[in-house]
Amino acid sequence: MKHLLSAADLSKDQTLQILDTAEQMHEVQHREVKKLPALRGRTIVNLFFEDSTRTRSSFEIAGKWLSADVINVSAKGSSVSKGESLRDTVLTVAAMGVDGLVIRHHASGAPHQVAQWVDAMVVNAGDGMHEHPTQALLDAYSMRQRLGDLDGRHVAIVGDLTHSRVVRSNLILLKTLGAHVTLVAPPTLMPSGIADWAKDEGFDTSYDLDDVLPHVDAAMMLRVQRERMSGGFFPTAREYTVGYGLTRQRLKVLPEHAVICHPGPMNRGLEITADAADEARSLILDQVSAGVAVRMSVLYHLLASSEGAEN
Amino acid sequence: MSRPDSALPSASAPSLAPPSGRVVLSASDISRALRRMAHEVLEHNKGATDLVVLGIPTRGVALAQRLVDALADVEGTDVPVGALDVTMYRDDLRQQPIRTAHATQIPASGIDDKVVVLVDDVLYSGRTVRAALDALGDLGRPRAVRLAVLVDRGHRELPIRADHVGKNLPTAKSERVHVRLREHDQADEVRIVEGESA
Numbered sequence: 001m002k003h004l005l006s007a008a009d010l011s012k013d014q015t016l017q018i019l020d021t022a023e024q025m026h027e028v029q030h031r032e033v034k035k036l037p038a039l040r041g042r043t044i045v046n047l048f049f050e051d052s053t054r055t056r057s058s059f060e061i062a063g064k065w066l067s068a069d070v071i072n073v074s075a076k077g078s079s080v081s082k083g084e085s086l087r088d089t090v091l092t093v094a095a096m097g098v099d100g101l102v103i104r105h106h107a108s109g110a111p112h113q114v115a116q117w118v119d120a121m122v123v124n125a126g127d128g129m130h131e132h133p134t135q136a137l138l139d140a141y142s143m144r145q146r147l148g149d150l151d152g153r154h155v156a157i158v159g160d161l162t163h164s165r166v167v168r169s170n171l172i173l174l175k176t177l178g179a180h181v182t183l184v185a186p187p188t189l190m191p192s193g194i195a196d197w198a199k200d201e202g203f204d205t206s207y208d209l210d211d212v213l214p215h216v217d218a219a220m221m222l223r224v225q226r227e228r229m230s231g232g233f234f235p236t237a238r239e240y241t242v243g244y245g246l247t248r249q250r251l252k253v254l255p256e257h258a259v260i261c262h263p264g265p266m267n268r269g270l271e272i273t274a275d276a277a278d279e280a281r282s283l284i285l286d287q288v289s290a291g292v293a294v295r296m297s298v299l300y301h302l303l304a305s306s307e308g309a310e311n
Numbered sequence: 312m313s314r315p316d317s318a319l320p321s322a323s324a325p326s327l328a329p330p331s332g333r334v335v336l337s338a339s340d341i342s343r344a345l346r347r348m349a350h351e352v353l354e355h356n357k358g359a360t361d362l363v364v365l366g367i368p369t370r371g372v373a374l375a376q377r378l379v380d381a382l383a384d385v386e387g388t389d390v391p392v393g394a395l396d397v398t399m400y401r402d403d404l405r406q407q408p409i410r411t412a413h414a415t416q417i418p419a420s421g422i423d424d425k426v427v428v429l430v431d432d433v434l435y436s437g438r439t440v441r442a443a444l445d446a447l448g449d450l451g452r453p454r455a456v457r458l459a460v461l462v463d464r465g466h467r468e469l470p471i472r473a474d475h476v477g478k479n480l481p482t483a484k485s486e487r488v489h490v491r492l493r494e495h496d497q498a499d500e501v502r503i504v505e506g507e508s509a
Contacts, residue, residue: 017411024396024412033449036399066399304404 003115003122004298007133007172015176018297019141025300026293028065036296038304039068044100045093048125049075049086052104054264054288055125055135059102062295068100068303086110087117094118100303103127108165121302129165135263136169138294140177142283143218145290146259151178156212158184159222159244159271162191162233166222166263175201182216184209186243188233209244214253220261221246221272237270245269246276259283332489332504336478341461341492341499344477345374348459349381351475356426359386361454363425365395367443368413371431373494374461378430391418395429395450400442415446422451428475432490434460437471462501464488 001009010018028034044063048056056072063070073093084092086105093101100121103111108130115122126132144150155174161167161183174181181203183194190205198205206212213219224240234240241247246260254260260272260282268274277284336344356362359382366375372394379392396413404410429443440458447456459475464482482488482503489502 017409021412024414027415031450035449037445038399038404300399301409305407305409306405 001302003111003124004133004302005111005115005122005124006131007136007169007176009133010173010176012176012178014301015137015140015173018137018294018301019144021300022137022141022290022293022297025065025296026290028296029289029292034065035067036065037067038300039063039066042068042099042303043097044068044070044102044299044303045098046070046072046102046125047090047093047104048072049103049105049110050126051076052126054291055104055132058288058291059123059125059134059295059299061292062299063100065292066296066299068299071098086114090114090117094120100299123298123302126165129163131169132165133169133173134291134295134298135166136173137298138287138290139166139170139220139261139263140173141290141294142261142286143259145286146283147217147257150174153179153217154182154215155179155218155220156182156184156209156216157220157222158209158246160189160224160233161185161194161222162189163225164222170220171201171203175203180204182206182212184212184244186234186240209250210253213250214255216255216258218259218261219246219254220263221276223263223265224267224271241270241273244271246272248273248275251276251279254281261287264288332502334500334502335480336462336501338499341477341501344461345377346381346385348475348477349378349385352378352428352457352459353382353386355457355474359388359390361425362390362428363418363420363422363453364390364392364428364430365417365422365447366392367429367431367439368394368396370490370492370495371429372413373492374432375428375430378428378459391420393417395443395446397439397442397446400445402438402442415450417450422447422453424452424454426455426457427453428457428459430459432461432492433488434458434463434471434473434476435466435488437467437469440471441469461490462488 028036046056046059060070098120102123102125103114104125105127108128110127111122111124124131124133147153157167171181183205187207195205260276262272262284266272266277364375364379366372375392379390382390393416394414396415398410398412457474460473461477462480463473463476464480466484485506487504489504491498491500493499
């Protein structure tokens with residue numbers, strides 16, 4: 001495995017290896033000296049063509065805790081804003097001798113393209129509405145911490161499926177790990193043609209959250225991405241909450257052992273109420289802290305050895 | 312996610328042991344060697360005060376637990392035991408395929424101002440011990456660090472020596488020392504296998 005562009009790049013063994021290593025990396029977070037020398041002498045550039053505080057800082061911390069030199073380049077204030085093409089930007093950065101590029105781009109497929117232009121290792125840190133493999137890994141990591149093996153577990157992914165890049169990576173990764181997924185969304189936010197795809201891929205779709213919720217081991221609430229919505233996908237925020245929000249009433253039907261996930265940032269009161277976000281079953285803060293550990297593990301697996309991973 | 316301090320990583324490494332080669336330490340030899348090492352550790356430390364025993368995965372962890380059991384038999388006190396993974400501190404990461412990290416578990420009492428006894432199965436080039444010393448430095452500041460190994464096979468590449476040795480075993484570089492422990496391999500024995508690259 002040279003790059004991590006899609007959750008589909010990972011076999012089950014590789015996924016488990018990354019999650020297991022992340023568990024050891026997580027322990028570093030509780031140390032006084034948060035530093036491992038594994039990537040000493042390696043240089044990683046975080047190329048962010050789209051704003052993201054959470055993902056960028058988590059990649060930055062991950063690289064630094066592994067002793068890599070990490071540089072952040074954001075489109076704003078760089079030559080990208082002067083009209084330089086993606087290819088030229090990437091080749092310029094690569095020519096400086098970097099070992100790894102972590103890329104976030106608003107265009108789906110940009111990291112795949114970049115991986116063909118450079119020798120450096122490329123990690124997709126979110127491309128358009130396409131994929132976000134490290135988010136899926138940290139979701140799986142957080143769920144695994146609480147639920148154990150995800151094989152045979154039932155996960156509901158609820159909300160704005162159309163505009164989410166998290167959902168595609170999660171579907172692929174959860175399937176790799178043997179979990180069963182039900183996609184729940186209002187018809188306007190259910191991508192067209194998904195029913196046929198769902199059938200082929202072996203997961204379910206539903207428009208009725210109340211029907212699905214009592215049978216899940218995990219409820220993954222997606223953010224309603226109002227900034228990506230050009231039209232009216234639902235009449236009012238209130239109506240969305242009534243139909244698809246994780247409300248106080250719905251918490252009562254969620255099984256006791258089930259966990260609540262949200263990739264953040266949350267619209268409290270819209271897709272998730274404060275009660276649900278802050279309750280003991282919520283993994284939302286665990287997900288943030290797992291983000292660093294999982295990204296450390298990914299960078300370690302891609303960059304620590306010049307010969308690549310075992311599998 | 313926190314773990315109980317006393318819990319050690321489960322056996323995970325595959326058994327390497329082919330039935331070839333010659334046995335140089337039997338189960339009773341290993342048991343006697345550990346008992347002797349326990350006595351040596353206590354004698355040198357003048358008791359079990361401030362001792363912490365840390366095993367280097369994989370087989371060092373099982374040996375550390377056995378050493379602690381032997382210390383308890385002799386002295387009647389429980390010495391804190393843990394595991395110290397050195398994967399991230401190795402100097403050959405770039406030359407090797409990716410190594411999977413094992414757990415590092417430090418007893419709740421910590422290692423600051425303690426006498427840490429590092430335990431490994433075989434002492435060879437000394438590079439694992441060097442990595443372990445680096446790893447320890449990131450975890451705290453022990454008063455002293457001592458090294459206990461079941462087998463010292465020579466061929467050091469760094470100025471490192473063991474304080475407590477189960478058996479000194481002069482070997483050729485072409486030979487390989489296989490330590491089998493019942494926690495991982497269903498048997499206790501040490502074999503030398505000829506003609507394998509080390």
